[in-house]
Amino acid sequence: MAAPKKSVAKETAQGNGADTPPEFTREQELSALRDMLLIRRFEEKAGQLYGMGAIGGFCHLYIGQEAIVVGMQMALKKGDQVITGYRDHGHMLATGMEAKGVMAELTGRHGGYSKGKGGSMHMFSKEKNFFGGHGIVGAQVSLGTGLAFANRYRGNDFVSLAYFGDGASNQGQVYESFNMAELWKLPVIYIIENNRYAMGTSVTRSSAQTDFSKRGISFNIPGEQVDGMDVRAVKAAGDRATAWCRAGKGPFILEMQTYRYRGHSMSDPAKYRTREEVDKVRHDSDPIEMVRNRLLEAKMSEQDLKAIDAEVREIVNAAADFAQHDPEPDAAELWTDVYR
Amino acid sequence: MPIQVLMPALSPTMEKGNLSKWLKKEGEAIKSGDVIAEIETDKATMEVEATDEGTLGKILIPEGTADVAVNTPIATILADGESAADAGKASAPAPAKQEAPAPVAEAKSAPAPKDETPAPQAAPAAPKAAAEPDPEVPAGTEMVTMTIRDALRDAMAEEMRRDPDVFLMGEEVAEYQGAYKVSQGLLQEFGARRVIDTPITEHGFAGIGVGAAMSGLKPIVEFMTFNFAMQAMDQIINSAAKTLYMSGGQMGCSIVFRGPNGAAARVAAQHSQDYSAWYSQVPGLKVVAPFSAADYKGLLKAAIRDPNPVIFLENEMLYGHSGEVPKLDDYVIPIGKARIVRSGGHVTIISWSNGMSYALKAADELAKEGIEAEVIDLRTLRPMDTDTLVASVKKTGRAVTVEEGWQQNGVGAEIAARLMEHAFDYLDAPVARVSGKDVPMPYAANLEKLALPSVAEVVEAAKAVLYR
Numbered sequence: 128m129a130a131p132k133k134s135v136a137k138e139t140a141q142g143n144g145a146d147t148p149p150e151f152t153r154e155q156e157l158s159a160l161r162d163m164l165l166i167r168r169f170e171e172k173a174g175q176l177y178g179m180g181a182i183g184g185f186c187h188l189y190i191g192q193e194a195i196v197v198g199m200q201m202a203l204k205k206g207d208q209v210i211t212g213y214r215d216h217g218h219m220l221a222t223g224m225e226a227k228g229v230m231a232e233l234t235g236r237h238g239g240y241s242k243g244k245g246g247s248m249h250m251f252s253k254e255k256n257f258f259g260g261h262g263i264v265g266a267q268v269s270l271g272t273g274l275a276f277a278n279r280y281r282g283n284d285f286v287s288l289a290y291f292g293d294g295a296s297n298q299g300q301v302y303e304s305f306n307m308a309e310l311w312k313l314p315v316i317y318i319i320e321n322n323r324y325a326m327g328t329s330v331t332r333s334s335a336q337t338d339f340s341k342r343g344i345s346f347n348i349p350g351e352q353v354d355g356m357d358v359r360a361v362k363a364a365g366d367r368a369t370a371w372c373r374a375g376k377g378p379f380i381l382e383m384q385t386y387r388y389r390g391h392s393m394s395d396p397a398k399y400r401t402r403e404e405v406d407k408v409r410h411d412s413d414p415i416e417m418v419r420n421r422l423l424e425a426k427m428s429e430q431d432l433k434a435i436d437a438e439v440r441e442i443v444n445a446a447a448d449f450a451q452h453d454p455e456p457d458a459a460e461l462w463t464d465v466y467r
Numbered sequence: 468m469p470i471q472v473l474m475p476a477l478s479p480t481m482e483k484g485n486l487s488k489w490l491k492k493e494g495e496a497i498k499s500g501d502v503i504a505e506i507e508t509d510k511a512t513m514e515v516e517a518t519d520e521g522t523l524g525k526i527l528i529p530e531g532t533a534d535v536a537v538n539t540p541i542a543t544i545l546a547d548g549e550s551a552a553d554a555g556k557a558s559a560p561a562p563a564k565q566e567a568p569a570p571v572a573e574a575k576s577a578p579a580p581k582d583e584t585p586a587p588q589a590a591p592a593a594p595k596a597a598a599e600p601d602p603e604v605p606a607g608t609e610m611v612t613m614t615i616r617d618a619l620r621d622a623m624a625e626e627m628r629r630d631p632d633v634f635l636m637g638e639e640v641a642e643y644q645g646a647y648k649v650s651q652g653l654l655q656e657f658g659a660r661r662v663i664d665t666p667i668t669e670h671g672f673a674g675i676g677v678g679a680a681m682s683g684l685k686p687i688v689e690f691m692t693f694n695f696a697m698q699a700m701d702q703i704i705n706s707a708a709k710t711l712y713m714s715g716g717q718m719g720c721s722i723v724f725r726g727p728n729g730a731a732a733r734v735a736a737q738h739s740q741d742y743s744a745w746y747s748q749v750p751g752l753k754v755v756a757p758f759s760a761a762d763y764k765g766l767l768k769a770a771i772r773d774p775n776p777v778i779f780l781e782n783e784m785l786y787g788h789s790g791e792v793p794k795l796d797d798y799v800i801p802i803g804k805a806r807i808v809r810s811g812g813h814v815t816i817i818s819w820s821n822g823m824s825y826a827l828k829a830a831d832e833l834a835k836e837g838i839e840a841e842v843i844d845l846r847t848l849r850p851m852d853t854d855t856l857v858a859s860v861k862k863t864g865r866a867v868t869v870e871e872g873w874q875q876n877g878v879g880a881e882i883a884a885r886l887m888e889h890a891f892d893y894l895d896a897p898v899a900r901v902s903g904k905d906v907p908m909p910y911a912a913n914l915e916k917l918a919l920p921s922v923a924e925v926v927e928a929a930k931a932v933l934y935r
Contacts, residue, residue, distance in 0.1 A: 243715075251710075259718075261706070270678035272674070272675050273675035277684050303671025306668065307671060466751070467719050467774050
């Protein structure tokens with residue numbers, strides 16, 4: 128799973144070839160662990176609630192990919208924007224949106240981030256600079272490029288993070304956006320979450336070029352392959368990419384090599400891969416276990432780690448409770464927010 | 468006999484141009500390919516090349532002549548050693564070489580062929596005498612005559628001066644000064660930061676525009692024509708129109724998508740579609756399609772200020788048409804209000820954009836027969852001003868809709884349904900629809916004319932609902 132970082136840029140920041148990413152401080156390890164655990168437990172709960180019929184429609188879980196959003200968020204500063212596709216719960220929690228509001232949106236309740244009118248795939252937070260939550264594969268890439276355009280227009284040094292998957296990487300508008308982003312030197316990081324399957328189609332069956340870090344070559348956009356299971360590697364790559372963008376050098380591509388443990392959505396029996404394949408990734412390179420093991424090696428007690436787990440479970444349980452008891456949106460909400 | 472050189476058509480919609488300069492003198496020898504004159508259109512200055520060899524005989528139109536109609540003889544070329552055999556084809560026109568060939572077959576004498584049913588090229592300018600004063604303009608306001616092209620440009624320039632968050636992006640909007648010269652001068656005034664040439668990638672730049680709008684900027688996204696906006700349809704509908712609702716009101720999108728819509732002239736099926744019905748079906752979008760120069764200006768300013776995504780449908784055939792625009796510091800017309808352009812008590816004719824050309828001419832024809840038509844310019848398709856339509860039909864009891872788009876699920880169908888719902892008891896006849904024919908737009912001049920609505924069809928429909 129973990130491939131060595133490989134830069135395809137002529138000129139990238141230092142860090143190339145360094146197989147071991149810089150160590151985290153104890154505080155960073157704990158923060159990453161807590162944030163990843165929150166996403167993991169939240170998603171497990173969402174899976175349960177879906178099974179109970181409390182969540183409807185589509186529900187795409189982020190389990191296995193947590194290190195990516197958590198690591199990238201550690202490389203950002205306040206004011207940077209985040210936008211993603213429909214596998215978005217993890218991104219929202221990582222940007223600091225409240226578990227209660229996200230879960231209540233999943234259950235279609237008034238207290239959800241979109242008052243119950245968006246659902247799993249369509250949530251936004253102006254306050255947290257989270258721009259969705261988009262249900263059309265690849266649309267967020269152009270939109271995220273537009274966020275970067277606005278940064279450049281305003282002359283600030285904020286960076287826009289556009290997350291998309293290996294599947295979306297084959298959409299035409301991705302390359303239209305790449306072209307304009309490099310042409311206009313827009314501060315956008317294209318984060319390709321390569322979890323090896325676009326729904327049920329493996330990367331090798333859908334992509335002529337499976338090294339996604341190279342997808343920007345014909346536009347002169349530098350790219351790196353990153354071990355997306357190691358939160359430290361993600362953060363280090365994020366630091367390099369944000370520095371590149373803030374220096375006015377244009378866009379940057381990060382291919383995050385990762386794996387989704389669950390099916391594409393709740394209704395996916397995942398017959399396209401073997402149980403063994405999934406188990407092997409979980410056993411060998413789980414992003415949360417990786418941090419936990421490092422903390423244990425560094426003499427952190429099992430008990431302290433369990434306390435973090437308990438705290439996270441409490442947040443998730445409270446969110447689930449709220450999401451099931453909060454009222455549905457008022458019928459009058461049907462007609463609001465069409466125009467302003 | 469000398470060969471005639473005709474005023475060339477230099478674009479599909481050109482009707483006339485200025486003969487700005489002769490580069491050859493009478494009596495001078497000419498080879499095929501020589502530049503003999505310069506012609507200025509409302510879009511550009513173009514060179515006229517000779518297609519025949521000989522001597523420049525007589526200059527029929529002196530330089531500096533304005534508004535020379537296409538196909539007017541402008542000079543003669545004398546061939547060497549003419550014989551009797553040549554005389555038979557002598558008067559055959561030799562049109563100068565041109566980018567887009569115009570029909571020359573029967574262009575010998577008349578500058579523009581006259582027909583029973585006028586082609587859209589013959590669309591009248593903004594209504595004048597028959598029009599009621601626009602309620603939004605205070606009495607005594609000075610009026611300035613300007614083209615719709617300039618009205619659009621002025622609207623954008625005024626709004627860009629007023630709000631630094633407004634910018635224009637699209638293909639050829641900056642250095643080229645606009646594919647249809649609508650954005651002329653904007654790059655010079657506002658610079659490349661705010662007037663942005665994009666690559667030919669509608670899907671991508673529409674998405675970038677929407678993303679910038681979600682971040683709080685106010686983009687004007689120009690499509691060279693709305694035919695190309697089909698490439699960007701997903702971003703317009705799924706991202707621009709729906710985000711406010713999907714975010715529970717948190718995040719909206721103040722953006723204008725504008726450009727020419729519908730048929731131009733002889734550009735065939737892929738460049739001639741009317742998207743009025745497509746966009747006006749979508750909640751979350753506002754759709755504006757004006758006809759008069761004043762409305763183009765006032766409504767574009769309103770669209771730019773509107774906090775919602777607005778589809779602003781222009782018409783290429785109208786760009787060069789002039790009309791009176793009130794000279795006011797800030798002339799903004801509210802979106803969503805129809806205008807009664809001509810009052811009458813016998814039948815209501817409802818249209819918008821270039822459809823108004825047929826509607827107004829038909830009203831003139833009907834008046835000759837004692838039928839007083841009330842003509843309503845819808846101006847905005849969404850939200851639709853149903854009240855004005857219903858009030859008129861309560862008076863006349865009869866209605867005809869006129870649109871260039873297709874009939875099935877068209878705007879006319881929607882109007883008919885609303886009149887049935889809200890004015891059923893007042894209708895003395897079923898609503899009649901005049902529309903584009905149910906075929907892709909053909910190229911041939913005669914077929915294109917047949918595919919579009921005509922004045923005769925509007926007259927006929929009005930008489931039909933009057934049972935005359």
